[in-house]
Amino acid sequence: MRASRRWPRSAGAALVMAGLLLAVGVSLAAQQKKNTFGIVSDEEYTPDGSENKPYDGRLQFVRLSYPYGLSGVGRAGRVAPWAHDYPRGDAHFMQILTDLTMVRGRTGGSNTFPLSSPELTKFPFAYMSEPGFWRLTPEDAMGFRNYLLKGGFVIFDDFRGADWDNLQFQMHQVLPELRFIELTGREAIWHAFFEIPNPLVLPAPYGGLPVSYWGIFEGNDVNRRMLAIANVNNDISEYWEYSDQGFVPVDTSNEAYKYGVNYAIYALTH
Amino acid sequence: MLESVFQALFTYRPVVFEQGAFRFDPSAGSYAAAVAGLGLAIAAFLTYRRVGGQSTPRARAVLFSLRLALIALVVFCLFRPVLVVKTAVPQQNVLAVLLDDSRSMQVRDWNEKPRGAFEEEQFGAPDRPLMKALSDKFLIRTFHFSSTAARMDPESGLTFAGTGTHLGAALDAARQELAGLPVAGMVLVSDGADTSEMALAPALLGLKAEKLPVYTVGVGQTHLAKDLQVDRVSAPPSVLVGNSLLVDVTLSHSGFAGETATVDVEDEGRIVGSEKVKLGADGAPATVRLRVTASEIGPRVFRFRAATLPGEVVTENNVRDTTIDVRGAREKILYYEGEPRFEMKFIRRAVADDKNLQLVALQRTADNKYLRLDIDGPDELAGGFPKTREELFAYRAIVLGSVEAGAFTGDQLRMIAEFVDKRGGGLLVLGGGRSFAQGNWAGTPVADALPVVVERAQAGEPPLMRLKVSPTREGAEHAVTQIAETQARSLKRWDELPQVTSVNLLTQVKPGATVLLEGKDERGRSQVVLASQRYGRGKTLAFAVQDSWIWQMHASIPLEDQTHENLWRQLLRWLVDGVPGAVDVRTSSDHVEPGEPVVVEATVADKTYNEVGDAKVTAHVTMPDGAVETVALALSGDRAGQYRGTFASHTAGRYEVKVEAERAGVALGSGVAHVQAGASTAEYFNVGMQVQTLRRIAEDTGGRYYDAGRVSGLAEDIRYGGRGVTTSEERDLWSLPIVFLLLIGLAFAEWGYRRQTGLA
Helix, strand or coil, rough: EEEECCCCCCCHHHHHHHHHHHHHHHCCCCCCCEEECCCCCCCCCCCCCCCCCCCCCCCEEEEECCCCCCCHHHHHHHCCCCHHHCCCHHHHHHHHHHHHCCCCCCCCCEEEEEECCHHHHHHCCCCCCCCCHCCCCHHHHHHHHHHHCCCCCCCCCCCCHHHHHHHHHHHHHCCCCHHHHHHHHCCCHCCCCCCCHHHHHHCCCCCCCCCCEEEEEHHCCCCCEEEEEEEECCHHHHHCCCEEEECCCHHHHHHHHHHHHHHHHHHCCC | HHHHHHHHHHHCCHHHHHCCCEEEEHHHHHHHHHHHHHHHHHHHHHHHHHHHCCCHHEEEEEHHHHHHHHHHHHHHHHHHHEEEEEEEECCCCCCEEECEEEEEHHCCCCCCCHHHHHHHHHHCCCCCCHHHHHCCCEEEEEEEEEECECCCCCCCCCCCCCCCCHHHHHHHHHHHHHHCCCCEEEEECCCCCCCCCCCCCEEEEEEEEECEEEEEEECCCCCCCCCEEEEEEEECEECCCCCCEEEEEEEEEECCCCCCCEEEEEEEEEEEEEEEEEEECCCCEEEEEEEEEEECEEEEEEEEECCCCCCCCCCCCEEEEEEEEEECCCEEEEEEEECCCCHHHHHHHHHHCCEEEEEEEEEEEEECCCEEEECCCCCCCCCCCCCCCCHHHCCEEEEEEEHHHCCCCCHHHHHHHHHHHHHCCEEEEEEECCCCHHCCEEEEEEEHHHHHHCCCCCCCCCEEEEEEEEEEEHCCCCCHCCCCCCHHHHHHHHHCCCCCCECCCCEECCCCCCEEEEEEEECEEEEEEEEEEEEEEEEEEECCCCCCHHHCCCCEEEECCCCCEEEEEEHHHHHCCCCCCEEEEEECCCEECCCEEEEEEEEECCCCEEEECCCEEEEEEECCCEEEEEEEEEEHHHHHHHEHHHHHHCCCCEEEEEEEHHHHHHEEEEEEEEEEEECCHHCCCCCCCCCCHHHHHHHHHHCCCCEEECCCHHHHHHHHCCCCCCEEEEEEECCCCHHHHHHHHHHHHHHHHHHHHHCC
């Protein structure tokens, strides 16, 4: 198990990167988004929070929204990066979770909240997509810090390459005293419902980059509570979203669901 | 006063009339006088019959009656009426004088002098008035007594240093000492303040059997003019270390109505809390609640002290000590949660750092699929919820989360109820979509045990209630709901907490239940949120909320806030407090005088908490000097599985009593109790003269009660008591002043009436 690297970004590099992304983003702004499997998704959209359901005691899938600046436009197309795979990925997962387990969950859709929203605190299980585009405001940092330390749990998903650097950088602003620790398969989260002794067996829908899983633990101690899990170079929500369309083998979709179910059961019990 | 008038009119003391047998002792002249009297009566009748004038027949009848009464009284006297009484023969009978030599005789409420001064003035030397009056007639044996009685050494006299008063033991000891002697009775001089827990009845029975009258002399005032006393301290005998206890201290007083008393609590000499209370009317108890944290493991002596108020007659009764066994054990609680939900996660987190609680979680994640957390080994709960009593009863409390009754077999439901009723464990049922009515618990043995009435389930989704929770009046003072340092802050904190939700509408509680928390929804409708009750040997709690974790997560709750943690720590600790083990040990008292015997009782049960009647039970008593004495405990016969034994405390200090039980070489378990031996202050409590006790002793034995100020007739009364070596004596009645006054009265009445009616 090794600790993550720190990524102090230089202002120059960030500027160059922002310029490139802006150029690409503008050229693709009018295009519709294609999924990993090359299929155009007409169903994805960026919710504005108006569809949020009030808290009623049941488990609700919560997707975290965040400001992403112009850099997000290129990858996201018309859909904000934090909304990737919304709403089908969220709905499919909750349906599977409530069917398989005793969890009393809401299956009608998911809620979206910014990190500093007081309403978020009523939903201690959250999901963030494309954290490579995540930009943190001081209010969000404080709200998210409190959320996690009080008992919240977050899944970071759907990112690759240098996105991982951004995620670590942003989380360092949120929890400077804690760091990501690579997971080996021995941790409790891999045994919360399904037995997943080797989490590396699930390939990324993107292919190419090596998959790994990292967690943030209380006191940087893997025997204590995990506050966050990062599916580095993977996108399990992508599997959830298209699990009903036959783009990938059923076994692979099932594996992706297993990860999500374990994450949820872990978040509910630890 | 009344007694003096009686004696002036009747010459003799009342006892003579009570004891004496009435008879006439006529002579021959008596009969002649009777005939003469008859003649006089006839003459009077004829005379009044002839008289006319202004008189009426009624007036003549009255006048004749008065004359007849006069003649009858004279004839009565001429027949020489007498009382035959048994009188103790002088110097032939022994009289025991028992003088109270305990500390309470130092109280200065007898003519502004100590009570003991009366004893010294009346009995201090042979020439003292009462002693002389008694010794003129009897052979005196003087005893002094406190916890025990002994013959008094004239050299040492009375010291008033005894730390207890055992009236029964003193009377018994004196009776045995005088066995075989002609005894006229006993004189007991005391304030009657008995500190013994033993009943008086056996001692009185012995005296009655031997027809020994006890003449009691009460010294002191029944109520002190100005006194404040710590009446009672209500604290549990045993708690987990770190527990925050709420201890009720009850004060009583006389003469301080409207004043404020301050009560401090000391833990082994260190002040750890203080509260004030305003005192009500004289005699009305005032209760003050002190918060005490049991911070160190072991038997701890907590001292509750009421500050002395100006003018108090006795200050020693302002202090009471109580020993609390602070346990460092790790109490095991089984939490069965029927659905993965945040409530379980946050409750586990709240008590995760509590070294004295082990919350073993059995989380049902799917049908017949469980997640086990904080178990001791791979076999624990491997088959799901325990199926045998032996397995279930190993826990000290059970928490049932959102789980339906159908998840259990009928036997498991009965086992849960027995866990509380028979094993004495704690049961907490949490709110949720599968709890109470929603989980079809109505009509189950578990529902019978709960403090709330569980209704039949209604069809459809249960209504969601958003509740603002606040303590009830009882809850505001309950240990479980104290979520801040003081009661006032705790109430304020409850007011600040955000809404939570419930899907379990609980409105009715059982007759013996106490509602600690209630919730109100936006429309002002209220429902039970937290209720508790005793059920058999154990206790049950119902908590209707499904998401108390909001008190941790909500945006209005600061990150460092410990309200949620404190609430659950207190609630679960309260749930396991007082839960008995397989061997439950008690002692007759937690404080004894050095030398006083200590009775040890142990209730022994097996792993299914069935009482065991064939166990070998041994108490290992560790003395203050470290020596260990072994005492075998035998079946008491009072209750099934109850064993009893006694050991003597030799020196002052703390005694640890560890009781071990085994059957057929297999250990059943052990338990520990502690006893403190030392000088007692019991003498200073309820220090007013106990006139009822002294009257009862006198009346039950055929004696008489006297106030210390009116003892002049004591020697005479004992003389006519009829006990011991006696002789019969006659006492003339014709010469009583009352007879003379009656004669004069009748004559004057006749004369006066005649004048009124014009016949004179």
